Amino acid sequence: MSSDRALSLLSRAPIFQNAREDDLLPLAALGHFSSLSRGQHLFQAGQPIESLYVVASGSVRVYRLARGGRRELTLHVEGPRQLVAGVAAFQSRAVYPAHAQALQTPTEMLALPVDAVREEVFNTPTLAQAVIGYFARRQAELLGRLDSLVFSELGERLAAYLLDHAADAPHALPTNSELAALLGTVPEIVSRKLGEFYRLGLIVLERRTVRVCDAAELARLAGSLEEGTTRKAGR
Amino acid sequence: MSSDRALSLLSRAPIFQNAREDDLLPLAALGHFSSLSRGQHLFQAGQPIESLYVVASGSVRVYRLARGGRRELTLHVEGPRQLVAGVAAFQSRAVYPAHAQALQTPTEMLALPVDAVREEVFNTPTLAQAVIGYFARRQAELLGRLDSLVFSELGERLAAYLLDHAADAPHALPTNSELAALLGTVPEIVSRKLGEFYRLGLIVLERRTVRVCDAAELARLAGSLEEGTTRKAGR
DNA sequence: CGTCAACTTGATTTTGCTCAACTACGGTGG
DNA sequence: CCACCGTAGTTGAGCAAAATCAAGTTGACG
Numbered sequence: 001m002s003s004d005r006a007l008s009l010l011s012r013a014p015i016f017q018n019a020r021e022d023d024l025l026p027l028a029a030l031g032h033f034s035s036l037s038r039g040q041h042l043f044q045a046g047q048p049i050e051s052l053y054v055v056a057s058g059s060v061r062v063y064r065l066a067r068g069g070r071r072e073l074t075l076h077v078e079g080p081r082q083l084v085a086g087v088a089a090f091q092s093r094a095v096y097p098a099h100a101q102a103l104q105t106p107t108e109m110l111a112l113p114v115d116a117v118r119e120e121v122f123n124t125p126t127l128a129q130a131v132i133g134y135f136a137r138r139q140a141e142l143l144g145r146l147d148s149l150v151f152s153e154l155g156e157r158l159a160a161y162l163l164d165h166a167a168d169a170p171h172a173l174p175t176n177s178e179l180a181a182l183l184g185t186v187p188e189i190v191s192r193k194l195g196e197f198y199r200l201g202l203i204v205l206e207r208r209t210v211r212v213c214d215a216a217e218l219a220r221l222a223g224s225l226e227e228g229t230t231r232k233a234g235r
Numbered sequence: 236m237s238s239d240r241a242l243s244l245l246s247r248a249p250i251f252q253n254a255r256e257d258d259l260l261p262l263a264a265l266g267h268f269s270s271l272s273r274g275q276h277l278f279q280a281g282q283p284i285e286s287l288y289v290v291a292s293g294s295v296r297v298y299r300l301a302r303g304g305r306r307e308l309t310l311h312v313e314g315p316r317q318l319v320a321g322v323a324a325f326q327s328r329a330v331y332p333a334h335a336q337a338l339q340t341p342t343e344m345l346a347l348p349v350d351a352v353r354e355e356v357f358n359t360p361t362l363a364q365a366v367i368g369y370f371a372r373r374q375a376e377l378l379g380r381l382d383s384l385v386f387s388e389l390g391e392r393l394a395a396y397l398l399d400h401a402a403d404a405p406h407a408l409p410t411n412s413e414l415a416a417l418l419g420t421v422p423e424i425v426s427r428k429l430g431e432f433y434r435l436g437l438i439v440l441e442r443r444t445v446r447v448c449d450a451a452e453l454a455r456l457a458g459s460l461e462e463g464t465t466r467k468a469g470r
Numbered sequence: 471c472g473t474c475a476a477c478t479t480g481a482t483t484t485t486g487c488t489c490a491a492c493t494a495c496g497g498t499g500g
Numbered sequence: 501c502c503a504c505c506g507t508a509g510t511t512g513a514g515c516a517a518a519a520t521c522a523a524g525t526t527g528a529c530g
Contacts, residue, residue, distance in 0.1 A: 064378075066386035073385050075378070090371040097378060121367070128363035132356070135370040136325040142377050143299070143310070143332060149385055150308050150419045151301035153517065176477065184385045189518065191478055388485070411509065424486065426510055 005056075006031040006110055013054050013081045015134050018126045027120055031112045036102035042084065042109060043096050051111040052089040053100075055080050058107025062100045063181060074181040075145075077103065087135060089114045149184050157183045158193050159222035162203060162212060170211040240291075241266040241345055248289050248316045250369050253361040262355055266347045271337035277319065277344060278331050286346040288319040288335075293342025295319050297335045298416060309416040310380075312338065322370060324349045384419050392418045393428050394457035397438060397447055405446040 007028035010016050016024060033056065036042065042053060042060060053060075055078050062084060063074040075098060078084050084100055091097075121127045148157055161183065165171045173179065176187040176194075183190065194210075197203045202214045202221075212218060242263035245251050251259060268291065271277060277288060277295060288295075290313050297319060298309045310333060313319050319335055326332075356362045383392055396418065400406045408414065411422040411429075418425065429445075432438045437449045437456075447453060 064382050066382060071386055073382060075381075087371050087374050090367050091375055092368070092372075093375065097375060122360060122364050125357060125360060125363065128360065128367065129357050131367055132325050132363065132370065133327070135367065135374065136322050137327075139322050139370065139374055139377065140326055140328065140332060142374065142381065146310075146377065146381055146384070147299050147301060147308060149381070151306060155517095175475095186519065187477080188479085188520085192518095195478080410507095421487065422509080423488085423511085426508095430510080 003028045003031070005033070009054055009056055009081070009110055013083065015083050015086065015130055016127065018130045019124065020126075023120065023124050023127065027112055027116060030116050031110045033108055033110055036107045036109065038102055038105045038107070040102050040107075042100040042102065044099050045097060046095050048094050049085070049088055049096055049114055052086055052114055052117060053084040054110045054112070055082050055084065056108040056110055058102060058104040060084050060100055060107060060109070061103050061178075061181075062098050064098045071186070072181045073184050074178070077182075083134075084109070086131075087138060089117060090131075090135075154183060154185055154189055155193055155196075156222050158190070158197070159218045162197075162210065163215065163218055163222055166203075166210050166212050167215060170209050173205075173208050173210050238263045238266070240268070244289055244291055244316065244345055248318065250318050250321065250365055251362065253365045254359065255361075258355065258359050258362065262347055262351060265351050266345045268343055268345055271342045271344065273337055273340045273342075275337050275342075277335040277337065279334050280332060281330050283329050284320065284323055284331055284349055287321055287324040287349055287352060289345045289347070290315050290317050290319065291343040291345055293337060293339040295335055295342060295344070296338050296413075296416075297333050299333050306421070307416045308419050309413070310377075312417075318369075319344070321366075322373060324352060325366075325370075389418060389420055389424055390428055390431075391457050393425070393432070394453045397432075397445065398450065398453055398457055401438075401445050401447050402450060405444050408440075408443050408445050 007021065007024060010024045010028055010031075011019070011021055031054075036058075045064065057080055059077055059079045061074055062076045062078070063072050065072050085096060088096055088098075121131055148160065152160075158179075161179070162171075174182075176190045179190045180187045194203070194205065197218075198205055200214075200217075202212070202218050204211045204213055242256065242259060245259045245263055245266075246254070246256055266289075271293075280299065292315055294312055294314045296309055297311045297313070298307050300307050320331060323332055356366050383395065387395075393414075396414070397406075409417075411425045414425045415422045429438070429440065432453075433440055435449075435452075437447070437453050439446045439448055
């Protein structure tokens with residue numbers, strides 16, 4: 001039965017990890033699964049908000065457009081058990097503030113009606129607490145994005161990305177366009193910078209799979225942010 | 236008695252607007268007021284979080300530093316009844332993620348111990364609801380900052396600022412350094428752009444007071460974001 | 471084998487940053 | 501009352517990063 005699957009997914013989602021299964025039952029009963037293929041949209045910015053989603057399998061990219069679609073910025077990429085549109089669901093605004101698109105070919109999503117979720121969260125203190133913690137974490141992440149985008153230049157952001165994703169194991173790179181959206185730039189520049197890192201012997205590229213050779217040097221390139229935050233405070 | 240003042244401030248703070256006064260009493264009793272003069276720090280990034288604050292009078296700027304202090308980015312400017320460090324208080328991280336500094340010469344703050352606030356919020360469903368709503372709004376604002384910083388260039392951001400603050404009544408500009416921190420750039424560029432707008436007849440400047448003359452043209456300059464979001468969706 | 475999308479690369483332009491000089495204004499103390 | 505100083509503002513010159521435009525190249529797939 002589909003609501004069994006919904007329940008088991010919900011109870012393992014980080015956002016609901018403190019809830020008793022009983023409290024999740026009504027939500028699980030209201031949820032329904034859907035499946036998307038790569039590139040399909042879960043929702044688009046400006047559509048009225050009806051559901052929030054939990055990723056069951058695959059992954060979803062949440063992004064915003066600008067300059068008439070010429071540029072895009074990826075806000076999050078969410079994998080299994082993660083929430084999509086979780087924050088938007090609790091805003092008074094009635095429309096999604098961003099686009100969401102499946103990245104893999106089957107990407108299965110559990111849709112939950114926002115009203116039911118809101119009611120359930122507000123009536124279950126442990127859930128409310130979990131949601132508050134989740135939002136706070138989310139905001140911390142966003143602040144990090146914000147100042148890396150404002151303060152550091154592309155080389156630093158790319159180096160940080162590589163360290164994050166390919167430090168230990170080799171890593172299959174997304175397309176340059178996706179990388180560009182993640183880093184807040186355009187594909188050409190990503191191509192150039194990757195080429196530069198390769199020529200410097202910092203990374204090895206083979207059929208879109210990247211391996212870090214000189215992690216220390218990459219860290220140095222990525223690191224100008226760290227220095228700033230290490231400064232000792234004083235009044 | 237000081238806790239009367241605390242109570243009246245708390246009960247009128249937007250974040251607590253749904254709470255009964257009874258629920259706020261214990262917080263009011265634990266809070267204490269302090270006074271800062273312009274430039275003094277309420278806290279610095281990296282200090283352990285002990286309190287969150289409600290502005291009683293004056294205003295406070297929350298900002299981050301980078302490049303060893305050469306650049307700064309103002310995240311929020313909060314006036315009376317607004318919260319400072321409200322989100323940070325609910326993160327598990329133990330230190331403030333940004334700096335906070337008084338902008339006016341008496342700036343009075345009510346400090347509340349984070350533990351007490353957390354407990355109170357988690358035990359009072361209406362408060363939890365208010366906090367969730369507040370966090371969601373906050374995140375929406377941050378997303379707006381994010382994409383204006385990533386997608387639009389300085390002229391657009393400055394035009395948007397002017398429309399926001401000086402569209403109707405004349406407006407006393409902050410110093411160029413403060414404006415630069417708000418817009419994510421350096422004072423020189425602000426000076427140049429303001430001069431440019433003046434030469435184009437879009438604004439009038441007189442002793443650091445600005446008045447908008449040609450709102451329509453400013454809106455056009457600020458507006459390249461709007462166009463993007465108006466596009467019709469379709470796949 | 472043809473086509474399409476992604477990637478690469480070069481040339482050019484724009485934007486913003488940095489450095490440095492210079493001006494205007496508001497005190498302060500002689 | 502005036503010389504002095506410090507801060508904020510303005511402006512110019514040079515430079516670096518990134519965006520843009522425009523070819524080419526490669527590779528996957530039908």
